[in-house]
Every structure is written in C-alpha cells, then in structure tokens.
Amino acid sequence: MASTPSPHTTHLHSLISSSTNHNKPSNLSFFHTSSNPSSFKLIHSFSTSFSSTISNVLKTADISLSRDLNGVVSTPKPTILVSEKLGEAGLDLLRSFADVDCSYDLSPQDLCAKISLCDALIVRSGTKVTREVFEAAQGRIKVVGRAGVGIDNVDLQAATEFGCLVVNAPTANTIAAAEHGIALLTSMARNVAQADASMKAGKWLRSKYVGVSVVGKTLAVMGFGKVGSEVARRAKGLGMHVIAHDPYAPADRARAIGVDLVSFEQAIGTADFISLHMPLTPATNKVFNDDTFAKMKKGVRLINVARGGVIDEDALVRALDSGIVAQAALDVFTVEPPPKDSKLVQHENVTVTPHLGASTKEAQEGVAIEIAEAVVGALNGELSATAVNAPMVPPEVLSELAPYVVLAEKLGRLAVQLVTGGSGIQSVKVVYKSARDPDSLDTRLLRAMVTKGIIEPISDTIINLVNADFSAKQKGLRISEERIIVDSSPEYPVESIQVQISNVQSKFASALLENGNISIEGKVKYGIPHLTRVGPFSVDVSLEGNLILCKQVDQPGMIGKVGNILGESNVNVSFMSVGRTVKRKHAIMAIGVDEEPDKDTQKKIGEVSAVEEFVFLKL
Ligand SMILES: NC(=O)C1=CN([C@@H]2O[C@H](COP(=O)(O)OP(=O)(O)OC[C@H]3O[C@@H](n4cnc5c(N)ncnc54)[C@H](O)[C@@H]3O)[C@@H](O)[C@H]2O)C=CC1
Numbered sequence: 127m128a129s130t131p132s133p134h135t136t137h138l139h140s141l142i143s144s145s146t147n148h149n150k151p152s153n154l155s156f157f158h159t160s161s162n163p164s165s166f167k168l169i170h171s172f173s174t175s176f177s178s179t180i181s182n183v184l185k186t187a188d189i190s191l192s193r194d195l196n197g198v199v200s201t202p203k204p205t206i207l208v209s210e211k212l213g214e215a216g217l218d219l220l221r222s223f224a225d226v227d228c229s230y231d232l233s234p235q236d237l238c239a240k241i242s243l244c245d246a247l248i249v250r251s252g253t254k255v256t257r258e259v260f261e262a263a264q265g266r267i268k269v270v271g272r273a274g275v276g277i278d279n280v281d282l283q284a285a286t287e288f289g290c291l292v293v294n295a296p297t298a299n300t301i302a303a304a305e306h307g308i309a310l311l312t313s314m315a316r317n318v319a320q321a322d323a324s325m326k327a328g329k330w331l332r333s334k335y336v337g338v339s340v341v342g343k344t345l346a347v348m349g350f351g352k353v354g355s356e357v358a359r360r361a362k363g364l365g366m367h368v369i370a371h372d373p374y375a376p377a378d379r380a381r382a383i384g385v386d387l388v389s390f391e392q393a394i395g396t397a398d399f400i401s402l403h404m405p406l407t408p409a410t411n412k413v414f415n416d417d418t419f420a421k422m423k424k425g426v427r428l429i430n431v432a433r434g435g436v437i438d439e440d441a442l443v444r445a446l447d448s449g450i451v452a453q454a455a456l457d458v459f460t461v462e463p464p465p466k467d468s469k470l471v472q473h474e475n476v477t478v479t480p481h482l483g484a485s486t487k488e489a490q491e492g493v494a495i496e497i498a499e500a501v502v503g504a505l506n507g508e509l510s511a512t513a514v515n516a517p518m519v520p521p522e523v524l525s526e527l528a529p530y531v532v533l534a535e536k537l538g539r540l541a542v543q544l545v546t547g548g549s550g551i552q553s554v555k556v557v558y559k560s561a562r563d564p565d566s567l568d569t570r571l572l573r574a575m576v577t578k579g580i581i582e583p584i585s586d587t588i589i590n591l592v593n594a595d596f597s598a599k600q601k602g603l604r605i606s607e608e609r610i611i612v613d614s615s616p617e618y619p620v621e622s623i624q625v626q627i628s629n630v631q632s633k634f635a636s637a638l639l640e641n642g643n644i645s646i647e648g649k650v651k652y653g654i655p656h657l658t659r660v661g662p663f664s665v666d667v668s669l670e671g672n673l674i675l676c677k678q679v680d681q682p683g684m685i686g687k688v689g690n691i692l693g694e695s696n697v698n699v700s701f702m703s704v705g706r707t708v709k710r711k712h713a714i715m716a717i718g719v720d721e722e723p724d725k726d727t728q729k730k731i732g733e734v735s736a737v738e739e740f741v742f743l744k745l
C-alpha cells in the first residue's frame with residue numbers, strides 16, 4: 127500500500143508542516159508603480175506557495191516521503207478505495223494520480239478493515255459510510271467522494287468531526303435522473319411494465335391495461351432543484367400542467383419555466399401525478415405518510431426517483447390498497463435492495479426499478495470524471511467546489527487570501543504560546559481591519575486558520591477547514607470576529623489581523639492590553655506575514671523561523687547585547703525590531719531566529735540587567 131509507514135518512510139502530516147517556511151514566496155516579483163513604497167504592486171505567482179497554503183487549510187494530503195535503498199526521496203502515491211462501480215474515464219484519471227483499489231461489494235467489516243490504508247474513498251449509494259468507518263480509518267482518510275448527488279449514506283457529522291472532507295458529483299446525473307422520472311411517469315400511465323410481464327407470461331390483455339393520458343393532467347414536482355426542474359421542463363413538453371413545492375427554491379426560477387411554486391398541501395391536494403425530487407433529510411423523512419396520503423386526490427399517481435426514505439412504505443401500501451394512490455413507480459427504497467417479499471415491490475399497481483435513476487452510460491462517465499477530479503483536487507489540497515461539509519470558497523477568493531491564511535495561523539500559534547499553561551482558553555476575538563465592505567470579505571478561511579493555530583499546539587487534534595468550527599466548539603472555545611472598516615486601499619482584502627485571547631494569564635505580560643487580553647497583530651507585507659504589534663507595542667518582524675520577544679528598559683546597546691549572546695551560541699538572527707510606547711521607558715524587542723536557543727542561552731538573555739521579561743516562541 128502506498129503510504130504504509132515503513133522503516134524507510136518519513137511520515138509528514140501534510141504537504142507542508144506548520145514549522146517550515148512554506149509561506150516564503152517562491153517566485154515573487156515587484157514592480158514599482160510610484161515613488162511611494164506602500165504602493166509597490168505585488169505580482170505574486172502562487173504556483174507553489176498558493177497550493178501549499180491551501181493544502182495547509184485542508185491538510186488533506188497525508189504525504190509520506192519514502193527513501194529507496196540509495197536514500198533517494200520519492201513521494202508515494204496516495205491510495206484511493208473505490209467501493210462501487212465507477213466509469214472508466216474516472217478510474218483512468220484516478221490511476222494517473224493514485225493507487226486505486228476497486229473492491230466492490232465489501233461488507234461493513236471489510237470496509238472498516240481496509241479503510242485505515244486509504245487516503246480517499248469513493249462510493250455511490252450502496253456503501254454506508256458510517257461513524258465506525260471514520261473511527262476505523264484512524265485519521266488516514268482525508269476525503270470521501272460520493273459519485274452522485276445524495277449523501278444520505280455518508281455520516282456527515284462524523285466526517286466533519288474527523289476532519290474528513292466529503293465531496294459529491296452534483297451535476298452529471300441530473301438529466302439521467304430526470305429522464306428516468308419521465309420514463310417511469312409515462313410507462314406507469316400506460317402500464318408498460320405490467321403489460322410486458324403479462325405478454326411474456328403468454329397473455330394478451332388489451333382491455334386490462336388501458337392506461338391514462340398525461341396531457342392536461344397536473345403534475346406536482348416535490349423538490350424543485352436540479353432534477354425536479356428538468357422533470358418539470360420535460361413534463362411541460364408532454365402537455366402537463368406543472369406545479370412545484372420547494373420551500374427553498376426561488377419563485378422566479380420556477381416562473382421562468384412556467385411553473386407555479388405552491389404550498390405542500392396545495393401541491394399534494396391538487397395533483398394527478400406527484401413526482402418526488404427532494405433530498406432525504408430529517409425534515410423529509412417519511413414526509414409521505416398516512417396523514418399526507420389522506421390529503422391527496424383520490425387516484426393520484428406517485429413517482430419516486432429521489433430517496434425511498436421520504437415515503438412511509440407501509441403507509442403507501444395502505445394508500446394503494448384503498449385506492450387513494452392508483453399507481454406508484456419507484457426507483458428507490460428505504461432499504462436497498464428491498465426485502466424479496468416486500469408488499470410494496472410485489473404490489474400489482476407498483477412499477478419498480480433497482481435504483482437506476484443515474485444509470486446511463488453518459489451519466490456514469492460524467493459522474494466518474496466529476497468525482498475523480500474533485501477527489502484528486504482535494505488530495506492535492508485544493509478546496510473543492512462540490513464540498514458538502516466545508517465552505518465552498520471560489521478559487522479567486524482563495525488565491526487572494528492565501529498569504530493571509532498563513533498569517534492567521536501564525537498569529538493563532540503565537541497568541542496561544544503567550545498563555546500561561548496553554549490551556550483554559552475560552553474566548554478568542556479576531557479583529558480584521560479592512561477597507562472592504564464587510565459583506566465582500568469572507569473570513570471563514572481566516573477564522574479556521576486562527577483556530578488551527580490556537581488549538582494544534584495545545585492538543586493532538588489536526589484542525590482544518592472542515593473541522594475547525596466543530597473542534598473549537600467541542601473544546602469550549604468561543605471564537606468571535608469583528609471587522610473594522612479602515613480608510614486604506616481596498617485592493618488588498620485585509621489590512622491587518624489581530625488575535626485577542628481573554629481571561630487568561632500571560633507568560634509575557636507586555637502582550638496584554640489594558641483590558642487584560644493577550645493581543646497580537648499582524649499584516650501581510652509584500653506577500654509575507656509580519657508581526658506588527660504585541661500588546662500595545664508596535665514591532666515589525668517577518669513571521670518566519672522562530673521568535674524571541676524581549677521587554678527591556680529602553681536604553682542604548684540592548685540590541686547589541688542580546689545579539690551577541692545569540693551569536694555566541696550560533697543562533698542566527700534573521701530580523702530584529704524594537705517597538706516602544708514612550709521614549710526611554712520600555713521597549714519590546716522582537717527577534718526572528720532561525721534556531722531555537724538552548725536553555726543556557728535563554729538564561730543569559732534573561733540575566734541581561736535591562737531585560738525585564740522575555741519569551742521564546744515557535745512559529
Ligand atoms: N434515483 C437516482 O438514481 C437519483 C436520485 N437522485 C436524488 O434526487 C434528489 C434530487 O437531486 P437534485 O435535484 O440533484 O438535488 P438538488 O439539491 O438540486 O435539489 C433538491 C431540492 O429539494 C429541495 N428541498 C429540500 N427540502 C425540501 C422539502 N422539505 N420539500 C420540498 N423540497 C425540498 C431543495 O430546496 C432543492 O431545491 C436527491 O434526493 C438525490 O439524491 C439524484 C440523482 C439520481
């Protein structure tokens with residue numbers, strides 16, 4: 127298996143660990159637009175640093191570096207388990223990137239046994255991805271790809287808790303499902319399946335199988351999403367009068383194709399045909415039951431290409447027996463496959479297909495490519511446009527926020543190290559200063575990264591965009607955000623980010639504001655995150671390597687003294703900056719160092735007479 131740890135394997139948890147200099151711009155260039163240095167225009171190609179940054183946001187790529195016997199380092203392929211039949215084009219795409227294990231018809235036990243060896247899992251509707259599966263994965267699984275629309279077979283809550291991204295393929299099977307809905311509607315109306323079966327049994331029953339016409343009849347589309355609206359469009363082509371019920375669909379989209387959105391009661395009470403196209407959720411579970419069947423027009427015909435669970439199947443049998451429902455055509459069932467002796471399946475007025483809605487050659491090839499691209503992208507650390515349990519952030523927003531994402535994580539990491547004991551944190555405030563309208567600044571990524579920076583140093587939880595909010599909540603950490611509009615260039619999304627931690631003691635008292643909060647602030651300068659404020663003190667040091675913060679009496683010679691001690695211990699100083707509140711009183715020295723000074727060196731710094739307090743912080 128690709129990334130099974132071996133003696134020759136160094137396991138890195140992500141493409142870039144938080145202590146490496148991944149934020150160093152790999153290919154920065156500047157061009158000068160005016161004599162004012164602040165208007166230097168930055169041209170930053172994010173080809174390497176951007177994808178690294180985004181990998182860090184998601185931490186989906188569990189990349190292992192293997193050494194061969196000659197010590198040459200190579201990156202083994204991730205392993206993707208495909209547990210149900212997937213189109214060849216998608217499999218080819220996956221194989222070009224990963225080791226692909228196509229194991230169909232796995233028992234739940236077999237799936238749990240395999241999953242800890244896999245970085246991604248691709249399923250259709252037949253695999254139940256339960257909490258047990260995520261537990262058995264032991265943190266290895268980074269993405270579940272659902273090759274289709276409905277994700278009711280994936281425990282999303284568990285996926286989120288385990289920081290596993292779930293992506294689906296929401297568009298490629300829409301037409302197939304809509305066509306199947308129409309096929310069921312028309313074939314049911316003309317008893318095609320029953321007549322076919324009877325002829326094959328040697329009969330010729332022309333009068334028994336007189337059907338009903340659909341033209342002029344009212345069709346209620348329940349769930350006016352992608353499939354529902356395509357069914358509506360086609361039904362109008364058949365001359366039907368189409369109404370729809372969908373509490374979340376925009377009325378103008380319905381009006382545009384000549385469909386009226388109506389209430390649930392109105393839809394089921396007036397329709398001759400009812401076609402179901404909503405997802406299975408706690409709210410739609412068994413929404414068609416004895417009560418709702420009782421409100422339907424006698425002799426109604428029902429089509430279900432959505433999910434079996436939206437119907438109480440026993441109630442449907444009763445409604446068929448009583449004649450409320452004249453006929454039903456079902457592609458989906460509460461339990462799939464349904465029991466062989468299912469009264470519903472055996473009912474003479476019911477037409478059934480074995481969940482074939484998405485099963486056309488075209489749809490399956492499309493779905494396979496759509497999901498393969500999404501899974502490969504996610505394993506590469508890209509945020510997916512079809513993420514189900516993480517915010518979908520458009521690529522242009524992502525690329526713009528990339529350096530701020532690094533800044534946010536580092537500020538969180540710094541702030542938490544200033545807390546005495548590093549625990550007991552309950553309340554964190556993140557203040558964004560920006561010239562942009564608050565509505566046009568999406569801070570979810572930044573908040574997730576501050577959370578990551580705060581939680582990871584004090585726990586063993588890996589935080590990413592998927593589980594950041596959940597993990598914060600679980601740890602009783604309240605993260606609030608404030609946006610301050612400033613009068614600067616709206617060209618950059620954020621002017622500065624400040625992280626405040628309240629109600630804690632600090633091991634570096636100078637980082638406290640008057641309100642008692644630990645506070646640090648940073649900016650992105652020329653693409654590189656900088657620390658610009660510690661408590662009330664202004665500093666200016668790039669956030670690379672490690673950091674020493676030193677509070678001293680503001681007097682000449684301090685930089686030299688501390689610099690000498692570090693130099694004698696062979697600790698390389700990359701940046702130094704001094705900030706003070708009042709001249710000749712107190713100053714904060716922020717020193718960027720490449721190496722961690724040993725205890726002796728730290729002791730010597732502490733013994734410099736004018737040094738009042740100092741702290742060493744890892745970035
Ligand atoms: N049989 C099959 O092979 C296939 C089944 N499906 C199923 O079809 C259903 C629809 O798929 P899409 O149109 O792609 O999804 P979609 O997300 O585009 O549409 C679902 C619509 O249902 C609406 N909805 C949510 N709750 C509702 C409620 N309580 N009452 C009425 N409407 C509600 C939503 O607002 C949304 O507009 C899903 O359940 C999906 O799993 C989809 C493809 C193939």
Ligand SMILES: O=C(O)C(=O)COP(=O)(O)O
Nearest residue numbers: 250251273274275276484
């Ligand atoms: O996409 C959906 O929601 C479907 O129901 C299709 O399911 P399938 O991939 O054919 O098992």
